[in-house]
Amino acid sequence: MRLSECRALLTGASGGIGQALAEQLCAGGARVLLAGRETEAFAALEQRYPGQVDCVRADLCERAGRDAVLAAARRCDGLNCLINAAGINRFGLLESQDEEAIAHLIGLNVTATVQLTQRLLPVLRQAPRAVLVNLGSTFGSIGYPGFAAYCASKFAVRGFSEALRRELADSRVKVLYVAPRATRTAMNAAPVVAMNTQLGVAMDDPDAVAARIVEAIRREREELYLGWPEKFFVRLNTVLPRIVDRALRRQLAVVKQFARPAGAHSRSTPPPR
Secondary structure, eight states: OOGGGOEEEEEOTTSHHHHHHHHHHHHTTOEEEEEESOGGGGHHHHHHSTTTEEEEEOOTTSHHHHHHHHHHHHHSSSOOEEEEOOEEEEESOGGGSOHHHHHHHHIIIIIHHHHHHHHHHHHHHTSSSEEEEEEOOGGGTSOOTTOHHHHHHHHHHHHHHHHHHHHTTTSSEEEEEEEOOSBSSTTSOHHHHHHHHHHTOOOBOHHHHHHHHHHHHHHTOSEEEOSTTHHHHHHHHHHOHHHHHHHHHTTHHHHHHHHSGGGOEEEEEOOOO
């Protein structure tokens, strides 16, 4: 899809990857509808790209919020791209987390994504050709200690993307799944950054991740996994998971050092995600 022909709805645009993605889409000539709880965060982008950016204030976890997004999408001139990029992460041992936090994470990362997509599919179907982009994670393919609930949500997003791609195979809507590795955004709190540094885990710049997502949209690439050796471990975990078990077992003491209850943190890209 040419960016100059792209009419996109982007959730999670106030997050690190979302901000970079919105900027690059607009720079490429796309028109973008940004959905979020705090639309004031989008004012600078509106000023830089007059006529290309619209906003809708919405909390995707609420039915009223999804109604508002659907109404705004219908007012767009031929919406042909939905990018589900909003989300929340929580680092910490599962037993130290409370039920409400877990429910919010799953509700935002999974339920709201599925519900919003369901509401917008009829709008996308009206376009001559459309793409639906779900932002996943390496942790949607590899279960990692300290991120149990987050992994559960991203495994779900990956399965949702795969099933929906097959469901829409005879339609004009193409489903894309993009899985970044660790990225330097506010979603990864200080203990996560410190842990990754000690373990030698690379963290990508959000601008670089956004550029890869934009390229996936241009090429309509169905699946994209970012980072090496993360892509290798995704494949290895599929065919020889016990090898990955042993590798992660060697990291467990370090993970627990940073994931202790006093160091557990939550960061989110404000929903509309």
